[in-house]
Amino acid sequence: MPPPLQAHRLLISHRRLPTPARRRFTAVPSLQSAPATTLAPGPATSSILSIRESLLSGERTAADITSEYLSRLRRTEPSLRSFIHVADAAAEREAEELDRRIASGEKDAVGPLAGVPVGVKDNLCTANMPSTGGSRILDGYRPAYDATVVRRLREAGAIVVGKTNLDEFGMGSTTEGSAFQVTTNPWDNSRVPGGSSGGSASAVSARQCIVSLGSDTGGSVRQPASFCGVVGLKPTYGRVSRFGLMAYASSLDVVGCFGSSVFDTATILSVVAGHDKMDSTSSSQVVPDYASELVSLDLLESKPLAGVRIGIIQETLGEGVANGVISSIKGAASHLEQLGSLVEEVSLPSFSLGLPAYYILASSEASSNLSRYDGIRYGRQVSADDLNELYGESRANGLGHEVKMRILMGTYALSAGYYDAYYKRAQQVRTLVKESFKDALERYDILISPAAPSAAYKIGEKTNDPLAMYAGDIMTVNVNLAGLPALVVPCGFVEGGPAGLPVGLQMIGSPFCEGNLLRVGHIFEQTLQNLSFVPPLLAES
Amino acid sequence: MLSAAAAAAFVIPRLRCATRPRLRRPSARTYWPRPLSSSSNHVTPAAAAGAGPGELEPPDLTRLANAARITLSPQESQDFEPKIRQVVDWFGQLQAVDLESIVPSLRAGTTADSSLREDKPETFDNRDAIVEAIPSYDDSYIKVPRVLNKE
Numbered sequence: 001m002p003p004p005l006q007a008h009r010l011l012i013s014h015r016r017l018p019t020p021a022r023r024r025f026t027a028v029p030s031l032q033s034a035p036a037t038t039l040a041p042g043p044a045t046s047s048i049l050s051i052r053e054s055l056l057s058g059e060r061t062a063a064d065i066t067s068e069y070l071s072r073l074r075r076t077e078p079s080l081r082s083f084i085h086v087a088d089a090a091a092e093r094e095a096e097e098l099d100r101r102i103a104s105g106e107k108d109a110v111g112p113l114a115g116v117p118v119g120v121k122d123n124l125c126t127a128n129m130p131s132t133g134g135s136r137i138l139d140g141y142r143p144a145y146d147a148t149v150v151r152r153l154r155e156a157g158a159i160v161v162g163k164t165n166l167d168e169f170g171m172g173s174t175t176e177g178s179a180f181q182v183t184t185n186p187w188d189n190s191r192v193p194g195g196s197s198g199g200s201a202s203a204v205s206a207r208q209c210i211v212s213l214g215s216d217t218g219g220s221v222r223q224p225a226s227f228c229g230v231v232g233l234k235p236t237y238g239r240v241s242r243f244g245l246m247a248y249a250s251s252l253d254v255v256g257c258f259g260s261s262v263f264d265t266a267t268i269l270s271v272v273a274g275h276d277k278m279d280s281t282s283s284s285q286v287v288p289d290y291a292s293e294l295v296s297l298d299l300l301e302s303k304p305l306a307g308v309r310i311g312i313i314q315e316t317l318g319e320g321v322a323n324g325v326i327s328s329i330k331g332a333a334s335h336l337e338q339l340g341s342l343v344e345e346v347s348l349p350s351f352s353l354g355l356p357a358y359y360i361l362a363s364s365e366a367s368s369n370l371s372r373y374d375g376i377r378y379g380r381q382v383s384a385d386d387l388n389e390l391y392g393e394s395r396a397n398g399l400g401h402e403v404k405m406r407i408l409m410g411t412y413a414l415s416a417g418y419y420d421a422y423y424k425r426a427q428q429v430r431t432l433v434k435e436s437f438k439d440a441l442e443r444y445d446i447l448i449s450p451a452a453p454s455a456a457y458k459i460g461e462k463t464n465d466p467l468a469m470y471a472g473d474i475m476t477v478n479v480n481l482a483g484l485p486a487l488v489v490p491c492g493f494v495e496g497g498p499a500g501l502p503v504g505l506q507m508i509g510s511p512f513c514e515g516n517l518l519r520v521g522h523i524f525e526q527t528l529q530n531l532s533f534v535p536p537l538l539a540e541s
Numbered sequence: 542m543l544s545a546a547a548a549a550a551f552v553i554p555r556l557r558c559a560t561r562p563r564l565r566r567p568s569a570r571t572y573w574p575r576p577l578s579s580s581s582n583h584v585t586p587a588a589a590a591g592a593g594p595g596e597l598e599p600p601d602l603t604r605l606a607n608a609a610r611i612t613l614s615p616q617e618s619q620d621f622e623p624k625i626r627q628v629v630d631w632f633g634q635l636q637a638v639d640l641e642s643i644v645p646s647l648r649a650g651t652t653a654d655s656s657l658r659e660d661k662p663e664t665f666d667n668r669d670a671i672v673e674a675i676p677s678y679d680d681s682y683i684k685v686p687r688v689l690n691k692e
Contacts, residue, residue, distance in 0.1 A: 466628055
């Protein structure tokens with residue numbers, strides 16, 4: 001359990017650049033009040049902490065824990081296919097090495113993620129493992145370096161168990177766009193896990209690993225978190241280094257994370273966040289110890305969110321959103337009200353323009369970023385008689401259907417004569433979207449919405465209709481355009497599959513206010529009664 | 542229960558042009574100067590406001606594939622053409638929005654404090670791995686076929 005807080009009002013101010021006076025957000029812990037009857041003990045707070053305790057007490061070894069997770073991974077992989085590459089030998093070796101260091105009494109042996117099995121999305125470079133980006137053009141490619149976030153995970157003692165599946169180069173919302181395999185949803189293996197970080201979400205949901213890293217350019221962490229019933233965090237643009245993340249759209253990409261609890265997600269964020277000299281877009285803002293700010297359930301008084309103002313985005317609850325999703329979100333809103341907050345509907349002008357603007361900007365930036373995959377310095381090469389033909393054939397052979405589409409669309413939007421009509425206008429819409437969020441976040445501490453218009457749909461349902469697939473991103477892309485942080489927490493179920501399909505609540509905050517989101521998310525999660533987000537396939541094993 | 546029905550019912554939201562959308566008019570901002578290339582653009586945003594998305598020339602897939610250095614098979618061209626046209630038409634809805642005097646945002650703007658590191662070269666410690674990844678390497682050259690100049 002995290003150390004108890006002192007009994008005083010905990011003022012949590014958040015910084016905004018350039019600052020008009022902002023409302024302070026207050027969570028009220030209180031030692032003297034006994035827990036109200038509505039705050040019965042919630043689900044286990046943290047797998048990371050349990051591991052830490054068992055390692056420190058000597059009750060378990062890292063080798064033992066790693067072996068447990070790897071064995072569950074192997075057992076569930078034939079059905080799930082979350083991993084493109086499983087690094088069992090390396091993971092076992094690292095676990096043994098950690099045990100040796102702990103046994104020898106080494107001072108800093110037990111780091112914040114010591115012995116924690118993690119999955120890493122395959123568009124993040126890992127030096128000792130293949131990194132394909134989900135694409136044939138990088139089949140067999142081994143990077144010469146670790147991404148900064150991977151290096152930080154390792155330094156904290158995490159055990160990387162493998163590289164998770166994704167839509168090729170992050171382009172897609174189902175993980176069906178992977179060149180290698182289709183990952184299935186642990187809640188129903190005829191359905192998609194979401195995308196593009198489908199493997200990372202599915203792996204955490206099925207407890208194949210404890211936490212995982214993904215990337216979010218237009219919702220690629222938040223939507224799969226909702227589909228798989230896990231916690232997903234998209235940090236503020238600049239909060240986490242992108243060095244070593246294979247770029248899709250550089251002004252929109254962020255590295256995000258998944259966990260089965262808000263506490264675990266907060267822990268991994270603290271480890272990977274922070275300035276990196278190798279990423280000039282990374283921020284030097286101080287990284288708080290996010291997990292230490294999460295209040296333990298028995299220290300909360302009965303209205304822990306008193307004074308918090310929450311806005312539900314009107315445009316996300318209308319036509320086109322599944323009824324089950326709307327009622328889950330409204331249920332979550334009323335739960336938040338019971339916790340003491342004020343919840344009101346708020347409208348965001350320009351909301352619907354964000355989707356075409358996003359696809360114009362993302363495709364345009366992708367057409368530029370993916371020009372490096374030319375078969376010359378790395379990856380698959382198709383031989384040819386002249387250089388241009390080599391480029392053309394290597395890329396034709398190595399890049400997938402959706403990737404080619406987006407490169408061609410981006411090339412079109414950027415071509416001479418069309419820049420003003422498409423790219424520049426999309427950037428202007430971006431300004432409108434940023435301003436409307438900024439206005440709303442001056443009146444509300446947090447904005448909420450669904451993370452997707454439906455729960456997980458069937459594999460193959462959207463493969464032939466690009467616009468139908470793009471439509472599902474309406475809840476998430478505006479957040480990327482504005483660079484804001486967002487947290488998705490499982491909040492309910494809709495009918496479908498053997499045990500229902502999870503629905504996630506998206507919470508959006510001001511830049512660098514991940515702490516606020518995590519605090520509210522943690523309280524929400526801990527007070528959610530009678531809902532367990534452990535998929536049925538785990539109950540069987 | 543919901544997925545198929547929701548997929549059928551969900552329509553990409555299109556901008557309703559009957560009422561002008563409420564625009565932010567930021568104070569003290571200069572109008573973004575038009576880049577020189579816009580002189581060749583025969584459709585100005587103002588003119589396009591009244592026009593539909595069809596006013597701009599549709600994508601020439603052969604030219605685009607050449608510019609993107611991707612060889613498309615005839616089958617692929619046939620397959621891509623309608624899909625790309627459909628998406629580009631959908632992009633066209635931005636033509637109808639009045640965006641006069643809105644400054645384009647190059648980025649999210651969350652990191653005003655982005656810094657540059659010192660311009661000091663450091664030797665990378667894993668050159669071997671870089672070299673190993675090169676498909677056609679002939680120490681110390683990367684081998685490529687001849688370059689044909691098409692004038």
